[in-house]
Amino acid sequence: MADRITTDLMDDIKTRISNLVTEYTRGLKGCYYTDLRLEIDEGQGAVAENGDSRECYEDTNLSFGVRVIAGKGIRAPGYFGQVIGMSDTGRIEKIVREGIDHAYRRAYSNAAGKLRAKETMGRLGESLCDTTLAPIEVHQDKVSAVFDLDPREVPLKDIIEITKEISKEISSYDRDVRFNQVMASTMMIRELFLSSEGTDIDQSYALTQGLLYVVAQNEEGSQELYDYIGDQRGWEVITKGINAYEKTLRDFSLDLTGDALDLIKAELLKSTDKEVVIVTDPHYNALIAHEIIGHPMELDRGLKYETAYAGRSWLLSGLDNHHIGKQIASDLVTAYSDPSLPGYGHYKYDDEGTPARRVTHIDKGIFKEFMNSRQTAAILGVEPNGSFKATDASFVPLIRMSNTVFAAGDTDTSDIISEVDDGYYLKGHRTPSISESRENFRISAVKVYRIRNGELGQLFRNGGMTSDSKDYLMNVDAVGNDFKMYPIPNCGKGQPMQTKRLGNGAPTMRSRARLTGE
Amino acid sequence: MxxxxxxxxxxxxxxxxxxxxxxxxxxxxxxxxxxxxxxxxxxxxxxxxxxxxxxxxxxxxxxxxxxxxxxxxxxxxxxxxxxxxxxxxxxxxxxxxxxxxxxxxxxxxxxxxxxxxxxxxxxxxxxxxxxxxxxxxxxxxxxxxxxxxxxxxxxxxxxxxxxxxxxxxxxxxxxxxxxxxxxxxxxxxxxxxxxxxxxxxxxxxxxxxxxxxxxxxxxxxxxxxxxxxxxxxTRGGQRIDDSEYNVILGSQPVTDLMNNIIIPSLNLSMIDAYSSAFLGRMRKKVAAENLTIFDSGALPGASGSKSITCEGLPTGRTDLIEKGMVVGFLTDHYYSLKILADEEAKRKLGVDPNDYKEAFAPRNGFRFETGGGRSYSRRVSISPTNVIVDTTDEFTTEDLLQKVGNGIYIGRIWYTYPMNGLGPGDFTSTIIGDSYLIKNGKLSTPIQPNTIRINDNINNLLMNITGITRDKRPTLIWAADEVVYAPEMAIKGVKLSNIAVQEG
Missing domain, CATH: 3.30.2290.10 (PmbA/TldD superfamily)
Structure with a gap:
């Protein structure tokens, strides 16, 4: 028996626990459905600060999560999740069975509570209903990871060395660089999904990420910038520039440091009371795609699950009051989520075994489709589209973006700028603040340039834009042909909050909004 | 367990x-x-x-x-x-x-x-x-x-x-x-x-x-x-025009500002990284004199209390802002020693930390999991416990309403973020519920949720506090480690913008 957890352990674990999901749960009274997710991660990484190593790690993680739908008279869900260690693998059947028992007791008790509430809450009890999962085709499949340089075979000392050397180089770049932190990590993840319906999905993927956080400061001003490179690939992301930026972590970090130093000399942008013409680059638009396309297109928000946390969606008030089929953007705008694209949001099956497919959100300005789960699809009366994902197997999945993007248009980027007599060019996203149902946003940019007579001019710092979402989308009058996809590593949702990696992309676009700044 | x-x-x-x-x-x-x-x-x-x-x-x-x-x-x-x-x-x-x-x-x-x-x-x-x-x-x-x-x-x-x-x-x-x-x-x-x-x-x-x-x-x-x-x-809510308003922040908005901007700026690891609204401002006035903030990890009966830190040290009280002046920072053992030996410390703090060693006591080294729990698998980092927003004022809510006269009562905000890093202090947030117009010293018409965005700077807000209630309420917000014992707070001249005009 192995002495440490590795992704190879999954085969043995699977043979020992798969009958729990099918046969054992059949013996539980009123148990209608069970699924089990099990995940093994093998990862390593390092952090350097101001030219010195700060920390590194080489570790593994094994976790599982259970969902049971059960009840008498009415059905309800119950869940359980746990992180376990190598010493637990010898008795994993017992641990998983106890987890199923917890989830079952919660589901059964929840159903009893629902039935009681339905009987005592009068008219307000009428909407309490059976928990139903929309049907899916049952699959058995195995999906292999894609990488050139296996994350498990990268020597940890190489990761330590690369972060330290880059950090050292940044520290000596300029005396106004006050602080820098460089991180690099690479990991292999293997996920197993088993359901009482017979689904059996075994998916593996590699994941590699680099981060720079840099602060430049002098008497003129200061700038704090951070950004990531990453992809669901191996160590080549860091050392060979196989990523959205087509840069190694070193080159990416030095460029971002240069931006910070340029910006401390730039003037502060002034806010405007009125809308101005704004051209936005693909990196900035990736965050627009995330915040005002992706999030409001998550059906759990539409169905109010996130009212107390990450917010609702302005696109759906009720089942008979929504914007499906209506124009919500200029006819130049098409947007979709596509897990089949490479990037942080790539996967073949979601966390309830639904085959993933492209979900077209906006087709030439018309709102078409939400991302959904089996439960929310059943409520809306549509087919599941494979968008239910958890950050870790011990957590309950949420409806999540995959690779959510604005589609490319057919205009040359240079034309989008040269057609502007007076406007602004926002380059690189920074921080978003979005209103509760995603109907308004303010997003800051790394750099803002004045556009005069079709040419880029003065550089400004600490600026951004704000607009009502629909106004902004309806005012789009140019979409470029320079589509790019970026990694977004830190999307927060749910309770407890789950931080998820996903992809967002876009081309250059032009619209109108108010500038934000001083 | x-x-x-x-x-x-x-x-x-x-x-x-x-x-x-x-x-x-x-x-x-x-x-x-x-x-x-x-x-x-x-x-x-x-x-x-x-x-x-x-x-x-x-x-x-x-x-x-x-x-x-x-x-x-x-x-x-x-x-x-x-x-x-x-x-x-x-x-x-x-x-x-x-x-x-x-x-x-x-x-x-x-x-x-x-x-x-x-x-x-x-x-x-x-x-x-x-x-x-x-x-x-x-x-x-x-x-x-x-x-x-x-x-x-x-x-x-x-x-x-x-x-x-x-x-x-x-x-x-x-x-x-x-x-x-x-x-x-x-x-x-x-x-x-x-x-x-x-x-x-x-x-x-x-x-x-x-x-x-x-x-x-x-x-x-x-x-x-x-x-x-x-x-x-809050039925029958109305909109308001873009303007500067005298406002009262309820316990939840005070907590939101504490969690997202003020407490991170009082974290010594953020000072170390040159990322704080209070960079170089220790022993300097950053807020109105009626504001005092401290962290109190050993408060009996309080929701965020712990007996020890995750470094095994006793929790206790750490004074952060006293009568408007920055007097201390949240820290763990690592950063408490690092700052004392840091050649750049005076630039980061504005004072020599060796003159104020007691301000860097390691009472806040924790290994908190997201959503709660003390993890064996995490390295120590700096986290608050019970954040007490205190005051010398003796105001009640009614006193604050009278003091403001005409303005806005803001009961709940959301998505409060520093827009350009913590340093400049710029932040934005939207008002999403529990809010009212204040007319003639009383709560009046409710304000429609999701129709107002706050666009301001934390330094302006802190300096423009005109009154704080004596009573506080333990308040938690989404994904926060700490419990904030938050009063209500009157602030003059807060910049509010009318948003989401074209609904749906």
Whole structure:
């Protein structure tokens, strides 16, 4: 028996626990459905600060999560999740069975509570209903990871060395660089999904990420910038520039440091009371795609699950009051989520075994489709589209973006700028603040340039834009042909909050909004 | 959950084992066991729903080792952990990982030493909360919903009602032992409810919440009922024009600003990284004189209290802002020593830290999991506990309303972020509920949720505080570690913008 957890352990674990999901749960009274997710991660990484190593790690993680739908008279869900260690693998059947028992007791008790509430809450009890999962085709499949340089075979000392050397180089770049932190990590993840319906999905993927956080400061001003490179690939992301930026972590970090130093000399942008013409680059638009396309297109928000946390969606008030089929953007705008694209949001099956497919959100300005789960699809009366994902197997999945993007248009980027007599060019996203149902946003940019007579001019710092979402989308009058996809590593949702990696992309676009700044 | 005795036995045995290893100059061993139990709520009167949507839990236990190694390249430190195993085998695996993970960090000075202070809290957890059964967890969730629905039923409102939120129970046990002589343990429990009720057709929204550390007298239905009453009270909401307004911030907005901007700026690791709204401003006035802020981890009965930090040191009071002046920072042991030896410290703080050593006492080194729990697998970082927003003022809410005269009462904000890093202090946020116009010193017409954005700078807000209530309410916000004991706060000249004009 192995002495440490590795992704190879999954085969043995699977043979020992798969009958729990099918046969054992059949013996539980009123148990209608069970699924089990099990995940093994093998990862390593390092952090350097101001030219010195700060920390590194080489570790593994094994976790599982259970969902049971059960009840008498009415059905309800119950869940359980746990992180376990190598010493637990010898008795994993017992641990998983106890987890199923917890989830079952919660589901059964929840159903009893629902039935009681339905009987005592009068008219307000009428909407309490059976928990139903929309049907899916049952699959058995195995999906292999894609990488050139296996994350498990990268020597940890190489990761330590690369972060330290880059950090050292940044520290000596300029005396106004006050602080820098460089991180690099690479990991292999293997996920197993088993359901009482017979689904059996075994998916593996590699994941590699680099981060720079840099602060430049002098008497003129200061700038704090951070950004990531990453992809669901191996160590080549860091050392060979196989990523959205087509840069190694070193080159990416030095460029971002240069931006910070340029910006401390730039003037502060002034806010405007009125809308101005704004051209936005693909990196900035990736965050627009995330915040005002992706999030409001998550059906759990539409169905109010996130009212107390990450917010609702302005696109759906009720089942008979929504914007499906209506124009919500200029006819130049098409947007979709596509897990089949490479990037942080790539996967073949979601966390309830639904085959993933492209979900077209906006087709030439018309709102078409939400991302959904089996439960929310059943409520809306549509087919599941494979968008239910958890950050870790011990957590309950949420409806999540995959690779959510604005589609490319057919205009040359240079034309989008040269057609502007007076406007602004926002380059690189920074921080978003979005209103509760995603109907308004303010997003800051790394750099803002004045556009005069079709040419880029003065550089400004600490600026951004704000607009009502629909106004902004309806005012789009140019979409470029320079589509790019970026990694977004830190999307927060749910309770407890789950931080998820996903992809967002876009081309250059032009619209109108108010500038934000001083 | 693993018992505290087993955790203590694990770290003590582990220490004995590690002391025998030839290349180890020192070590800190932490063992913990945590459970986060939660019933998530989603009730919608106009959409089929489950009511209690997710009764669930996540659990883990294990051991972590931070060790100092003597190597041919000098002294190095490393951290490793092993889940699910408190035996010597688990310790050995964690130590092996720490050895593989060691690096030379010139800023590392030492492991924490035992404090001369003693922990103030003992046996303060609630056994009922530690032993809760699956069925009780589910029932507690239904009680929250019943509280809200009871209010709606009493008033006859039945159209487009939303009730969302959760009841969360956190069970935490931790033991720490080190070669420097630390031998400490802690056991804590926390229960909290956060609920939002809406009448969606009328665009009204109300919040309710409660926190506690024991089951006796804990009434989850009260939070549900409060949220429903507040939703009903904000019917008929109006918009306002873009302008600067005199405002009163309720407990939730004060907490949101504390959590996202002010407390991160008072974290010594952020000062170290040149990222704070208070960079270079220690011993300088950053707020009106009526504002005092301190962190108090050992407050008896308070929701965020712990007996010890995750470094095994006693918790206690750390003064942060006193009568408007920055006087201290939240820190762990690592940063408390790093700042004293930092050649750039005066630039970062504005003063020589060696003149104010007491301002950098390591009372806030924790290993918090997202959503609660003290993790054996995380390195120590700096976290607040109970943040007390205090004042010399003796105002009541009514006094503040009179003082403002005409303005805006802001009861709940959301998505509060520093837009250009913490340093410049620029921030934005949207007002999403529980808010009213103030007319002639009284609460007047409700304000429509999601129609106002705050665009301002934290430095302006802090300097323009005109009054703070004496009473405070323990308040939690989404994904926060700390509980803020938040008063209401009057502030002049806050910049508000009218948004989402074209609805839907």
């Amino acid at each position: 693993v018992s505290i005795d087993e955790l203590r036995k694990g770290v003590r045995q582990g220490l004995g084992f590690i002391k025998g290893a030839g290349d180890i100059l020192g070590a800190e061993i932490v063992a913990s066991s945590n459970a986060n139990l939660l019933t998530r709520l989603n009730y919608t009167s106009h959409i089929p729903c489950n009511g209690v949507e997710e009764p669930k839990s996540t659990e883990s236990y294990g051991v972590g080792v931070q060790a100092i190694f003597k190597t041919t390249d000098g002294i190095k430190t490393g951290f490793g952990s092993e889940p699910g195993d408190l035996s010597l085998n688990g310790i050995r695996k964690a130590l092996d990982k720490a050895r593989r993970n060691m690096v030379y960090d010139p800023a590392f000075r030492s492991l924490p030493h035992p404090s001369t202070e003693k922990p103030l809290l003992r046996e303060y957890h609630d056994q009922r909360l530690m032993d809760i059964k699956d069925e009780e967890l589910v029932t507690l969730g239904w009680r929250v919903l019943e509280g809200a629905i009871g209010v709606f039923n009493d008033t006859g409102v039945s159209e487009k009602i939303i009730i969302g939120g959760d009841l969360t129970l956190i069970q935490e046990r931790i033991a720490v032992a080190s070669t420097t002589g630390i031998d400490a343990y802690d056991e804590s429990s926390l229960i909290m409810v956060s609920v939002t009720s809406m009448i969606e057709g009328e665009n009204t929204k109300g919040s309710g919440w409660t926190t506690g550390i024991c089951m006796d007298n804990f009434c989850p239905e009260d939070a549900g009922a409060e949220s429903a009453r507040n939703a009903l009270a």
